[in-house]
Amino acid sequence: MSAAPRVPPVPAVLRLVQTVALGRWRESGEALFREVAELLEADSGREVLVSGCGDGVTTEWLAGRGLIVTGVDASPTAIERAEAHARIAEEPLSVSYEQSALDDLPHEDAVFSAAVGEPLLSAADSPARAVAELSRVTKPMGPVVLLQVTWSADLSDEAREMLVERLGLRPHLLIEWKQMMRDAGLVDIQVQDWTDVGAAARGEEASLTWQQKMHIVGNAWRRWGWKGARGAVEREKTLLKELGRERALGFQLLKGIKWPHQREDG
8 A cells, every 4th residue: 555645734733733742841831840940950040051942931931030041942933033022021031042053052161050952952953962062061060951752652653754744843762862861971860751741641632623624635635636635634633633642742851960071981
C-alpha cells in the first residue's frame, strides 16, 4: 500500500495541534513556573537566560519575580511579539530579548547564573549543541533547566512525522535529553514528569471545525487533486485522536548543574 500524499497542514490545524500537544505546559502555568524558579534557585537580581523564549511568557514571569532575564529565540517575529508585550507590562521588567540561533548563542562563556531551555529548543538545527550552549553560558555550579516534550506512547512513524511538521519541533526520548545534558558537562541530573498535568493529558479530544475541514480539503486539493484531498481530513482527525490518548506525548522538567571541571571519560 502506497503512502498517503504529504500535504502541508493549514495554519488553523497547526495551531490546534500545538494547543493539544503543548496545552499541558501552558495550563500548568503558575505551578510549573514556580517549580522552575525553585530549580533555578531564583534569588532576586540573578541573571538568567531563557533559550527558545517564544512570545516571552516564561521570561516575563521570571522577571516579575525580580530576576534579570535575557530571552533568546530564532524567530524574529517571536522576538518582536515578546518585546511588544514587555513594553505594555503593568510594571517595568528587567527583561531583554535577542534574536539568535539557539545552537550558537551570542554570549560569552559563564555569564549567566542559570539558564532555561524551553520546548522550542527541539526546533534547533542541533538540539544537542543548543543544550551545550546553555551549559557554556552558565556559570560553574549554576543550574540549567529544560522544559521538553518527549516521545512517550508508541506512535507510528507517519504519525510522528506529521506531529513534527505540525509542532514545528522534534520531540526526543527522555534518555536522549539526559545524555545531551551529560555530554554538555551537566551533572546531578534530576527529572520531573509533568506529562499528566493539563486537559490535553486527560484524554480530552480536540475536534476540527467545519471551516478547518474545508481548509484541509482545499489545501490538499490544490496540491494533490482528489487523490490527496480524499483522506486528508481523516488523517488529521486520526492524529488529533492519537494526541488525545493518555500519555501520547511526555512533558519533562529536567535540571542539571554545570560542573566546574572538565569531565574525564572512560
